[in-house]
Amino acid sequence: MSDDRPADQLPPDLLRGLTTPRLTRRRALQVGGLSALGLALTACSIPGAAGSKLGLSAARKEIEKFWLNQHKTGQFRFGNWPLYIDVNPKNQNDHPTLDQFTKQTGIKVTYAEPIQDVGSFFGKVQPQLAAGQDIGYDLVVITNGLYLDKMIGLDYLTPLDQTRMPNFYANASDLVKDPSFDRGNVYTMAWQSGITGIGYDPKLVGREITSWQDLMDPAFRGKIGMFADTEDLPSSALCAIGVNPETSTPGDWRKAAAWLRKQRPLVRKYYEQDYVAPLSKGDIWASMAWSGDIFQANASGANLKFVVPKEGAPIWTDNMCIPGHAQHPLDAMTYMDWVYQPSVAAALAEGINYITPVPTSAANIIKDANALTGQDKASLKEFASDPLIFPSVADYTKLHRYRVLDAQEQKVWNSLFEPIYQS
Amino acid sequence: MSRSRLRARLVPYLLVLPGWLWLVIFFVVPTLVMLSVSTMTGDLGTGFKQTFHWSTYSDGWRLYHVQFVRSIVYGLIATAICLVIAYPVAYWIAFRGGRHKSSLLFLLLLPFFVSFVIRTQSWNFILSDNGMVISRLKDWHWVGQDFHILATPVAVIGGLIYNFLPFTVLPIYVALERVDPALLEASADLYASKTAAFRKVVLPLSMPGVFAAVLLTFVPVTADYVNAAILGGTKTTMIGNVIQTEYFTNLNYPLAAALSFILMGGLLIGVFAYAKSLGTDDVLDMAGA
Numbered sequence: 258m259s260d261d262r263p264a265d266q267l268p269p270d271l272l273r274g275l276t277t278p279r280l281t282r283r284r285a286l287q288v289g290g291l292s293a294l295g296l297a298l299t300a301c302s303i304p305g306a307a308g309s310k311l312g313l314s315a316a317r318k319e320i321e322k323f324w325l326n327q328h329k330t331g332q333f334r335f336g337n338w339p340l341y342i343d344v345n346p347k348n349q350n351d352h353p354t355l356d357q358f359t360k361q362t363g364i365k366v367t368y369a370e371p372i373q374d375v376g377s378f379f380g381k382v383q384p385q386l387a388a389g390q391d392i393g394y395d396l397v398v399i400t401n402g403l404y405l406d407k408m409i410g411l412d413y414l415t416p417l418d419q420t421r422m423p424n425f426y427a428n429a430s431d432l433v434k435d436p437s438f439d440r441g442n443v444y445t446m447a448w449q450s451g452i453t454g455i456g457y458d459p460k461l462v463g464r465e466i467t468s469w470q471d472l473m474d475p476a477f478r479g480k481i482g483m484f485a486d487t488e489d490l491p492s493s494a495l496c497a498i499g500v501n502p503e504t505s506t507p508g509d510w511r512k513a514a515a516w517l518r519k520q521r522p523l524v525r526k527y528y529e530q531d532y533v534a535p536l537s538k539g540d541i542w543a544s545m546a547w548s549g550d551i552f553q554a555n556a557s558g559a560n561l562k563f564v565v566p567k568e569g570a571p572i573w574t575d576n577m578c579i580p581g582h583a584q585h586p587l588d589a590m591t592y593m594d595w596v597y598q599p600s601v602a603a604a605l606a607e608g609i610n611y612i613t614p615v616p617t618s619a620a621n622i623i624k625d626a627n628a629l630t631g632q633d634k635a636s637l638k639e640f641a642s643d644p645l646i647f648p649s650v651a652d653y654t655k656l657h658r659y660r661v662l663d664a665q666e667q668k669v670w671n672s673l674f675e676p677i678y679q680s
Numbered sequence: 681m682s683r684s685r686l687r688a689r690l691v692p693y694l695l696v697l698p699g700w701l702w703l704v705i706f707f708v709v710p711t712l713v714m715l716s717v718s719t720m721t722g723d724l725g726t727g728f729k730q731t732f733h734w735s736t737y738s739d740g741w742r743l744y745h746v747q748f749v750r751s752i753v754y755g756l757i758a759t760a761i762c763l764v765i766a767y768p769v770a771y772w773i774a775f776r777g778g779r780h781k782s783s784l785l786f787l788l789l790l791p792f793f794v795s796f797v798i799r800t801q802s803w804n805f806i807l808s809d810n811g812m813v814i815s816r817l818k819d820w821h822w823v824g825q826d827f828h829i830l831a832t833p834v835a836v837i838g839g840l841i842y843n844f845l846p847f848t849v850l851p852i853y854v855a856l857e858r859v860d861p862a863l864l865e866a867s868a869d870l871y872a873s874k875t876a877a878f879r880k881v882v883l884p885l886s887m888p889g890v891f892a893a894v895l896l897t898f899v900p901v902t903a904d905y906v907n908a909a910i911l912g913g914t915k916t917t918m919i920g921n922v923i924q925t926e927y928f929t930n931l932n933y934p935l936a937a938a939l940s941f942i943l944m945g946g947l948l949i950g951v952f953a954y955a956k957s958l959g960t961d962d963v964l965d966m967a968g969a
Contacts, residue, residue: 377928383724407724479828487930525831526913539810540830664723671930676743679922680914 324418324587332365333588336394338575339370340553341449343608354604358595364588372397373530375404386413386581395583396592398448398575401438402488402659403667405445405576414444415579421590422446424597433574433614437658445576446593449549449611452645452656453489453571456536456546456554456563466543469497469566473516478523482536482544485527485678487671488659490517492571493545495660499568502660507669514673527678536561548645552610563645565655572612572656606646607637619647718937728933736938744922744939748946751918754833755902758840759848762897763890765841766848770889771882773849774856785853788846796843800910803839804830807911831913839907847896855889856882891958899947919943 335355345351355366371394372378378399382392386408399405408414425446426434433447457466462477472481484490492502494513505513525541532544533551537559551563577593579586596602602615603622619641626637644652662670718736720728741748773784791799806813807829817823829835859882867877905920912918919939926936 374929376931380724380928380931479826479831485925521914524914535808538808540808540828664726667723671932672743675925675930679744679747679917679925 320416320418323415324421324590327587329364329587329591330585331363331588332367333395333583333585333592334367334369334393335589335592336369336371336397337448338372338398341370341398341575341609342368343604354596354601354608357601357604358592362591362595364591366592369394372399375400375402379404379407382580383413386411389582391582391584392580395579395585395589396577397580398577399445401436401574401576403662405438405578406661408578409439409444413581415581415583415586416443417446417579417593418587418590422594422597424594428597428599428602428615428617430614430616432572432612432653436574438574438661439576445578446597447614448575448577448596449605449609449613450572450574451611452548452565452648453484453493453545453573454548454563454565455543456532456551456561457543458536458539458560459562460560461539461542466562466564467567469493469568471566472497472543472545473520473523475523477542479525480540480542481520481524482532482541483517483520483524483527483678484532484545485529487674488573489545489571490527490678491670491674492657492659496566496569496571496657501569501657502571503658505660507666510670510673514677517674517677521677521680527680547611549609549611552645556610565645565652567655569655569657571659572653573659574614607640610646612646612648616647714937715941717933718941720934724931724933733934736934737942740935740938740942744919747917747919747922748942750916751902751920751943752946752950754837754840754918755898758837758844758901759894759898761837761841762845762848763893766845766852766893767890770849770852770856774853774859775861785850788849792846797906797910800839800843800906803835803842804910807835830911831916833916835911836908836916836918839911840901840904843904843907844897844901847900848893851892851896852886852889855886855892859885887958891955894954895951899951902947903943 342352343354345353352368355368359365378397385392399408419442422442425442429447432450435441436445436447439445455466455469455472459465461480471477472483484493491510491513494517495502495505495509498509498512498516500509500513526535528535528544532541532546533554535541536544536546537554546563548563551561554561577596579589579593583589596605597615599615599618599621602613603618603625606613606615606618607622607625622637622641626634626641629637640646648656660670716730717728719730719732719734721731721733721736722728769788773781773788777784805811808814809828809830814823814828818825818827829838863881863885864877867881872880902918903920905918905924908916908918908921909924912921923936923939923943926932926939
C-alpha cells in the first residue's frame with residue numbers, strides 16, 4: 258500500500274500538524290499536546306515537507322521525554338472486539354496468551370470486549386477524549402479508516418515509544434509496517450488484518466463463486482447478504498465494477514451505488530455483525546463476509562467457503578493504539594511489542610484466524626502442528642499455508658485499502674451509500 | 681395569619697415541584713438541546729456549530745420518507761391487530777376471570793421477565809428458513825421451497841404485535857374492570873339483547889381504555905427499531921432503525937435529531953387528530969380516565 262500522493266496534496270489534518278505553531282507552545286509539553294507532536298512525526302517519512310524540521314526534532318524530544326517519565330505500573334486495561342483473541346477451549350473467559358504475558362512480565366491485564374463497531378465506540382469515548390480524560394482503556398483496537406483518521410487528526414492518541422518496538426521492527430509484515438494510514442507507525446501497531454470477500458455455503462449455492470458479480474445472480478434471489486456500512490459495502494461495490502476503491506472518483510461512486518441499487522431486490526438483508534448465524538443456518542446462501550469469521554464458523558461445525566473475488570477485495574487492518582491520557586501507557590506499550598514475537602503471534606493466529614502481522618509465525622505454527630497427531634496435525638499444517646492467514650505477494654495485488662475521504666467527499670459518499678442499506 | 685395563608689397557598693406548588701423539576705431536567709432540557717442540535721452543521725471531528733440549517737429536515741424527509749410512511753403503516757396495522765386480539769382477552773379476564781383474574785394478569789406479564797431482545801431473537805431462531813417450523817412446512821409441501829417469513833413485513837409486524845400486545849390489553853382491562861356488572865343487569869331488565877348491551881353500554885364505557893391502549897401501542901410501535909433489526913430484511917427498515925444508525929454508527933447527530941423531531945411531530949399530530957375524532961379535546965383526560 259504505497260502512498261504516492263504528491264507532497265502538495267497532503268491530507269489537511271497532516272498539513273495542520275506540520276504548520277501550526279502549537280509545537281512551540283508550552284501546551285505541547287503536556288501529555289495532552291503530546292500526540293500533536295506525533296502528528297508532526299507522521300510527516301517525517303513524506304519527503305518535501307519543508308519547514309517542519311524544527312518541529313520534528315522538538316516533537317521527537319518531547320515524546321522521548323514523555324516516555325522517560327513513564328513507569329511500569331504492573332497492569333493495563335485492554336479494550337478489544339468480541340472473539341478477537343485466543344481462548345482456552347475449557348474456559349471461554351481465559352486467554353492463554355494474556356496469562357503467558359502476565360507470567361513473563363508481571364503485568365496484569367484487565368481484558369474487556371467493548372468494541373462492536375468503530376463508529377459507535379468512537380461516539381462513546383469521543384467526549385472523554387476531547388475533554389482530556391482517561392477513557393478506561395490503555396489499549397484499544399481500532400480499524401483503519403474514517404475513525405482512525407479522525408482519532409489521529411484530533412490528537413486523541415498517544416504516540417508510541419519507537420525504542421520499545423524491537424519485535425515489531427524485526428518481525429512485522431510489509432503490510433503493516435509504515436502503513437499509509439499511519440506513516441512511520443507513530444500511533445499504531447497492527448493487531449490483525451482481514452479481507453472482506455464472499456462467504457458462501459457450497460451445498461446451497463451449488464456452484465463455485467468467484468466474482469462479486471455472482472452476488473447479482475437472480476438464482477440467489479432473497480438469499481444474498483450484504484453489509485450495512487459505509488466502508489466495506491461501497492468498497493466492495495467499487496471492486497465489483499472494476500475500480501480500485503483507493504483511487505476511485507465520485508463518478509465511480511455513482512456507478513458503484515447504481516450497481517448496489519440494481520442488486521438490492523436480490524438482497525435479503527444488509528447485516529451489521531450478525532451475518533454469520535444466518536449464513537450457517539442457511540437463511541442466506543452467500544454473503545459479504547470477513548475472512549476470519551468464516552474460519553471460526555467452520556471451526557465450530559459449519560461448512561462454509563470464503564473466497565477473495567477475482568475483481569479484488571477490500572483489506573483492512575485493526576490497530577492497537579494507546580488512547581490519550583491512558584493511565585498505564587508503558588505497560589500497554591510493553592504488551593504491544595510482546596505480541597510481535599513469532600511464538601505469541603502464532604498462538605494468536607491459531608485463535609483468531611485473521612491475517613497475522615507476523616508472517617514468520619508460520620514456522621511456529623508448523624512446529625505446534627508437529628507436536629500434534631492425526632487430524633489436528635493435518636488441519637493445523639494446512640492452516641500454516643493458508644493464503645487467508647498468510648497471503649502471498651500476488652494475493653496482495655488484488656487487495657485494496659479504503660478510500661481516504663475529506664469532509665466534503667464524506668458527505669457525497671454517505672448520501673450515495675447510506676440510503677442503499679437503510680432501505 | 682397571612683403567613684400561614686401564604687404557606688397554604690405555596691404547599692401545593694412545593695409538592696408538585698419535584699415532578700416539575702424532573703420533567704424539566706430530564707425531558708424539556710434534553711428536548712430543547714436536541715432541537716438545537718437538529719439545526720447545527722459539522723461533524724464530530726470539527727465539532728457541530730449552530731447555523732440554523734433547517735434544510736436538514738427537508739433532506740431527512742427526502743432521503744427517508746419511505747421509512748417514515750412504512751413505520752406509520754406498520755404501526756397502524758400492528759395496533760389494529762393488537763386491538764382485535766386484546767379486546768376479547770381483556771373482556772374475558774375482566775368479566776369471566778373470576779378469582780383467577782390476578783393469575784391471568786400475571787401470565788400476561790410473565791414474558792416481561794425475559795428481555796424482549798432475547799424473545800425476539802428466539803423468534804428469529806424459530807422462524808429461520810431451515811428452522812423447525814418452516815422446514816416442516818416445506819417437507820409437507822404446504823409451502824414452496826422459496827417460502828420464508830424472516831426478512832418480510834409479516835415477520836416485522838408479527839414481532840411488533842407480539843412484543844406490544846400487553847400494552848394494549850392492560851388499559852382495556854382496566855377500563856372494563858370498572859364497568860359495573862349491575863349495568864348489564866339493568867340493560868337486560870330494559871330488554872336489551874346481549875349484543876345491544878355490549879354495543880350501547882360496555883363498549884362506550886371502555887372507550888377511554890381503548891384510547892389509552894392505542895396511544896400506548898401505536899406510539900412505541902411506530903418508533904420501534906428492534907423488531908425490524910432482528911426480524912426484518914431489506915424492505916422493512918423502519919424510521920427507528922435509520923435514527924439509530926445515524927446516531928450511533930454514522931454519528932450524524934443533526935440528521936438523527938431532525939428525523940426524531942419529524943417523527944415526534946408526526947406522532948403528536950396523529951394523536952391529537954385521533955383524540956379530536958373521538959370527540960374530546962383533552963387527550964390527557966381521555967388517557968387518564
